[in-house]
Amino acid sequence: xxxxxxxxxxxxxxxxxxxxxxxxxxxxxxxxxxxxxxxxxxxxxxxxxxxxxxxxxxxxxxxxxxxxxxxxxxxxxxxxxxxxxxxxxxxxxxxxxxxxxxxxxxxxxxxxxxxxxxxxxxxxxxxxxxxxxxxxxxxxxxxxxxxxxxxxxxxxxxxxxxxxxxxxxxxxxxxxxxxxxxxxxxxxxxxxxxxxxxxxxxxxxxxxxxxxxxxxxxxxxxxxxxxxxxxxxxxxxxxxxxxxxxxxxxxxxxxxxxxxxxxxxxxxxxxxxxxxxxxxxxxxxxxxxxxxxxxxxxxxxxxxxxxxxxxxxxxxxxxxxxxxxxxxxxxxxxxxxxxxxxxxxxxxxxxxxxxxxxxxxxxxxxxxxxxxxxxxxxxxxxxxxxxxxxxxxxxxxxxxxxxxxxxxxxxxxxxxx
Amino acid sequence: xxxxxxxxxxxxxxxxxxxxxxxxxxxxxxxxxxxxxxxxxxxxxxxxxxxxxxxxxxxxxxxxxxxxxxxxxxxxxxxxxxxxxxxxxxxxxxxxxxxxxxxxxxxxxxxxxxx
Amino acid sequence: xxxxxxxxxxxxxxxxxxxxxxxxxxxxxxxxxxxxxxxxxxxxxxxxxxxxxxxxxxxxxxxxxxxxxxxxxxxxxxxxxxxxxxxxxxxxxxxxxxxxxxxxxxxxxxxxxxxxxxxxxxxxxxxxxxxxxxxxxxxxxxxxxxxxxxxxxxx
Numbered sequence: 001x002x003x004x005x006x007x008x009x010x011x012x013x014x015x016x017x018x019x020x021x022x023x024x025x026x027x028x029x030x031x032x033x034x035x036x037x038x039x040x041x042x043x044x045x046x047x048x049x050x051x052x053x054x055x056x057x058x059x060x061x062x063x064x065x066x067x068x069x070x071x072x073x074x075x076x077x078x079x080x081x082x083x084x085x086x087x088x089x090x091x092x093x094x095x096x097x098x099x100x101x102x103x104x105x106x107x108x109x110x111x112x113x114x115x116x117x118x119x120x121x122x123x124x125x126x127x128x129x130x131x132x133x134x135x136x137x138x139x140x141x142x143x144x145x146x147x148x149x150x151x152x153x154x155x156x157x158x159x160x161x162x163x164x165x166x167x168x169x170x171x172x173x174x175x176x177x178x179x180x181x182x183x184x185x186x187x188x189x190x191x192x193x194x195x196x197x198x199x200x201x202x203x204x205x206x207x208x209x210x211x212x213x214x215x216x217x218x219x220x221x222x223x224x225x226x227x228x229x230x231x232x233x234x235x236x237x238x239x240x241x242x243x244x245x246x247x248x249x250x251x252x253x254x255x256x257x258x259x260x261x262x263x264x265x266x267x268x269x270x271x272x273x274x275x276x277x278x279x280x281x282x283x284x285x286x287x288x289x290x291x292x293x294x295x296x297x298x299x300x301x302x303x304x305x306x307x308x309x310x311x312x313x314x315x316x317x318x319x320x321x322x323x324x325x326x327x328x329x330x331x332x333x334x335x336x337x338x339x340x341x342x343x344x345x346x347x348x349x350x351x352x353x354x355x356x357x358x359x360x361x362x363x364x365x366x367x368x369x370x371x372x373x374x375x376x377x378x379x380x381x382x383x384x385x386x387x388x389x390x391x392x393x394x395x396x397x398x399x400x401x402x403x404x405x406x407x408x409x410x411x412x413x414x415x416x417x
Numbered sequence: 418x419x420x421x422x423x424x425x426x427x428x429x430x431x432x433x434x435x436x437x438x439x440x441x442x443x444x445x446x447x448x449x450x451x452x453x454x455x456x457x458x459x460x461x462x463x464x465x466x467x468x469x470x471x472x473x474x475x476x477x478x479x480x481x482x483x484x485x486x487x488x489x490x491x492x493x494x495x496x497x498x499x500x501x502x503x504x505x506x507x508x509x510x511x512x513x514x515x516x517x518x519x520x521x522x523x524x525x526x527x528x529x530x531x532x
Numbered sequence: 533x534x535x536x537x538x539x540x541x542x543x544x545x546x547x548x549x550x551x552x553x554x555x556x557x558x559x560x561x562x563x564x565x566x567x568x569x570x571x572x573x574x575x576x577x578x579x580x581x582x583x584x585x586x587x588x589x590x591x592x593x594x595x596x597x598x599x600x601x602x603x604x605x606x607x608x609x610x611x612x613x614x615x616x617x618x619x620x621x622x623x624x625x626x627x628x629x630x631x632x633x634x635x636x637x638x639x640x641x642x643x644x645x646x647x648x649x650x651x652x653x654x655x656x657x658x659x660x661x662x663x664x665x666x667x668x669x670x671x672x673x674x675x676x677x678x679x680x681x682x683x684x685x686x687x
Contacts, residue, residue, distance in 0.1 A: 003473065004445040023491055028445075028473045046508060047491040052473050070508050071495045076475055092507070095494060100475075118494065304642070327560055327642075401561050436594040436626075436659050437572050440601065450575050454666035457572045476603065477574075 003049070004028040010035035020044050027051040027073070034062045042066060049073035051097070058082045058109070064089035075099040075120070082109050091115070099123050099144065111136035117163070120144040128152040132159070140164055155180050162186055170194055181207045191215040193237075198222065205229030216241070217261070224250050232256055239263040239285070246270040253277050263287035263306065270295055286310065287329070296321050307331060308403075328402045333410035336402035429461030442478065447471045449480040486510040499525060535561045536675035537648045539624070541568065543661050543668040551658060552675070553624065553650035556634070558609050559643035564622035565671040566590040570662050576614050577605035587619025590670045594659060595630040608636045609643070616645035622672050623647045626655040648672055 007029040015021065015038050022044055026035075031053040039045075045066055051073045060083035063069065069090055079101040086109035087093070095118040098107060103124040110116060116137045122144045131154030134140055141163045151174040158167060160183035167184075168191040169175070175195035181187065181204075188210050197219040204225065205211070211230050215237040222242045226249040227233060234256050243265040251257060251274060258280050267289040275281060275298030282301055286294070288309030299305070302322050306329040307313055313331050319338050322328070330336060406412050426432065429446040430439035438458025442448050446461040449469065465471040465480035470490045472479055483490035487510055489498040495508035503510035504520050506527035514520045514527035521528050535555040542548040555561045569589045573596060593611070606614065612623045627633040628651045637647055650658060661668055 023497060028478075047495050047497075049491075052475065071492055073492075094508075095492065326562065432600055434594075434596055434600075436570075436663070437596065440574070440596060448574065450572055455568055455570055455662050455668065457570045457575060459572050459574060 001025040002029070006030050008032065010038040012037035013041075014038045016041050018042060022046045024048045027053070029053050031055055034058060036062050039063060040065045044068055047071040050077070052076045054078055056080055056102075058086040060085040061088055062086055067091050069093055071095045073097045074101070077101050079103055081105075082107050084109055085112075088112050094118065096120070106130055106133060108133075110134075113137055115139055117141045121148070123147040126150060128154075129157045130154050131156045133157040134161055135159075138162065142166065146170065153179060159183050165189065167191070178204060184208075186210050188232075189213040189215075192219070194218040196220055200225050212256075213237075226250055226252060227254060228252050230254065234280075235259045237261045238265070241265050243267055244269075246274045248273045250274060251278055255279050257281055259283035261285040262289065263309075265289050267291060272297060275299055282324075300324075303327065305329070325400055328400060330402070330404075333404045333406040334412055336405055337412035339400040339402040427460070429463070430459075431461075433459075445478070447478045447480045484510070501525075537646075538673040538675050539648065539650065539654075539658070540671040540673070541658060541661050541668055542670070543665040546661075546665060549657055549661070551650065551654040553648040553654065553672075555674070556625075556637035556647040556649055558612060558637040558639060558641045559623075559645060559647040561674055562646050563671075563673050564590065564646050565669070566621045568592060568662065568668040568670045570594070571615065573601065573611075574605070576611035578614070587621075589620055590622045590624065590672070591615050591620045592624040592626065592658060592662060594626045594655075595628075595633055597629045598632060608633055609639070609641050612637070612645070612647045613641070613643055616643060621645055622670075624658070624670075624672075625649050626659060627651050628655045646672060 003025040007026065008031060010031070018041065021042055024045060027049040031050065032055060034050070034055060036059065043065065046068050047070060055074070055077040056079060058079060067089060070092055072090070072093060072095070075097045079098065080103065082103065090113060092115055093113050094115055096110065096113065096116060098121040100123045103121060103126055106126055106129055107121060110119065114136060117139050119137070119140060119142070126145070126148040127150060129150060133154060134157070138160060140161050143164065146168060150169070150172045153169060153172050153175050155177060158164070158179055158181055162183060162185055164184050164187055166189040167187060170191065171194045173194065173196055175197060178197055178199070178201055187208050190208065190211060190213070193215060197216065198221065200221060202225050205227055206229050208230065210232060212232050213235045214230070214233060217237050217239045219241050221238065222244065224243060224246070227236070228249065231254070233254050235258065239261045243262065244267060246267060248271040251260070255277065257278050259282065263285045264287065267286065268291065270291065272295040274295060278298050279301070281298065283304040284299065284302055285306040287306045291310040292312045293315065294307065294313060299322065301324055303324050303326045305322065305325065308329045308331055310331055317330065317335050317338060325339065328336070328339060404410060426439065429443045430441070431443050432440045434440060439448065439461050440459060442461035446463055447465050449460050449462055449466065451458055451460050468483055468488060469480040470483055470492060472481065481493065483496060484493060486500050486503050487496035487498070488500050490496045496505060496510050499505045499510035503512060504514050504525055504527050506514060506518065511527065517530065518527040519530050537553045537555050539551040539553055540548060541551060567589045569591050571591045571593050573593055576593065608625070615623045622645050625633055625647065627649050634649055637649065
């Protein structure tokens with residue numbers, strides 16, 4: 001271990017003879033260059049960190065003799081440029097960490113890393129991910145590249161990555177088309193927000209059979225395809241788009257879908273059968289659309305429903321329609337009255353009628369005794385289970401959070417009917 | 418001095434408080450989280466304890482846990498010594514060596530078959 | 533209006549205490565209960581995984597003065613979210629030394645696990661339980677807001 005020193009140069013013969021050396025720590029030093037010559041004598045090296053130095057460039061063939069290297073950490077340096085053959089020779093590399101550097105361009109030198117599984121280049125200055133960017137890295141499982149000013153992403157950049165689970169792209173404003181993800185069949189989480197996507201391809205779900213989370217907020221999508229083939233979809237985020245209609249087949253047969261966010265769109269019509277097959281749906285956000293009515297079929301399992309910002313939706317919402325409701329946001333206060341917000345909805349246990357008792361004025365010891373009046377004078381020794389029984393009677397009924405809650409100037413009776 | 422901060426911080430802490438222990442470490446030291454019953458406090462060590470690996474960052478050096486089958490590791494995904502019952506091969510802990518390699522019960526590693 | 537919370541703390545083999553806090557709007561206002569566990573503020577960062585694997589606990593985080601953690605790894609809302617993802621059923625923040633936390637946790641984010649703020653004497657009692665006991669059970673309940681008076685409205 002040579003980490004956390006002030007090493008600025010590693011002489012050529014420093015590691016000569018160390019034919020069995022496997023792990024090298026050179027992080028947190030003052031190196032300004034890759035010690036290419038010194039690294040030429042380490043055939044057994046498997047893991048190396050050069051993180052937290054001042055390295056600014058990776059020359060061609062910098063690691064050419066490190067054929068056993070599996071892990072290479074270069075994070076927190078000043079790397080701005082990378083030779084096209086900078087990583088040649090690293091035949092067994094699985095993990096490459098280039099995070100927190102100053103790279104201006106996509107590190108194309110990774111094309112020779114056929115066994116790469118984990119790649120990080122987040123927090124750099126990269127503006128584009130080119131076509132076929134990862135064509136040489138079919139085993140990639142994770143790619144972290146957030147906190148880059150990425151504007152452009154090649155249509156084919158993320159193709160043929162059969163082990164990739166997560167893909168997050170935020171703020172790439174030049175993206176107009178949904179990426180072609182042919183061959184990236186294990187993708188479970190796809191986040192593509194704040195871009196300029198207008199249209200979702202019809203065959204999108206056929207390419208992504210394992211998709212669980214699809215987050216497409218802040219795009220310009222107007223028309224939705226059927227997500228029918230996204231059979232494992234659990235969360236769908238489409239807020240802040242231009243969607244105007246939900247058809248009968250849009251969400252058909254998505255039996256795992258738990259949450260849909262369609263807020264901040266222009267939805268005027270939802271087909272009466274749009275939600276019928278969504279047996280797992282618990283959260284539906286339709287805030288700020290142009291709805292006139294809400295089809296109730298299939299929404300019986302909702303725990304969260306948001307409808308504020310749809311002034312034309314004035315029908316009352318009965319408790320029978322939403323037996324499991326916990327958080328409800330509606331256009332008008334009187335629509336909350338069905339949920340008991342007008343009077344105290346739950347009863348306190350008699351032991352604890354704490355109407356206006358402010359905690360500061362009380363002595364905790366007294367407060368405790370009040371809880372267990374029968375034990376005023378002695379030191380009791382109750383096991384948790386016994387305590388549990390005592391407390392059961394004071395169990396409070398869960399409350400429904402309904403807003404806007406009625407009040408003196410937002411009465412329960414619709415005065416104009 | 419903030420009433421909540423003990424006068425002298427323990428060991429290698431640069432800053433600390435009664436409830437949370439160390440909040441930051443002196444240079445070069447590693448920050449580790451220690452749990453005893455309900456309590457969890459920060460401590461500062463010159464190297465990470467067994468079963469943990471260290472990663473240096475500009476603002477803090479941190480220890481994190483190796484995988485369950487690994488005793489010592491370089492990163493979470495690269496083990497350097499496996500727990501008993503596992504063989505080490507290229508940073509991974511295997512119950513059985515891959516084809517073409519043989520299990521060395523002395524070093525507990527998978528090695529090339531010597532003909 | 534701030535929604536008050538009743539926090540019943542039941543240490544093993546010691547008399548229980550009842551404290552008060554307030555629900556933060558970042559999360560839902562809903563009851564919760566579980567085993568009490570303290571989390572160091574630095575344990576709720578993406579780069580550090582808390583070694584606790586069992587879920588179903590209620591975590592208490594004692595926040596330090598803001599100047600003692602000038603660039604926090606995550607916002608408080610994201611720390612609460614991370615704690616929920618790690619199995620916490622509710623998150624208690626002791627904000628005695630960081631009143632700004634209340635503002636940071638005011639914006640609704642729809643987090644499923646309730647977030648409760650506690651300060652002053654109640655917070656001191658709670659941290660005292662953490663310091664002096666090996667185990668405690670916690671129940672968080674929604675304190676009924678006083679019913680609003682009847683108004684006669686004439687039009």
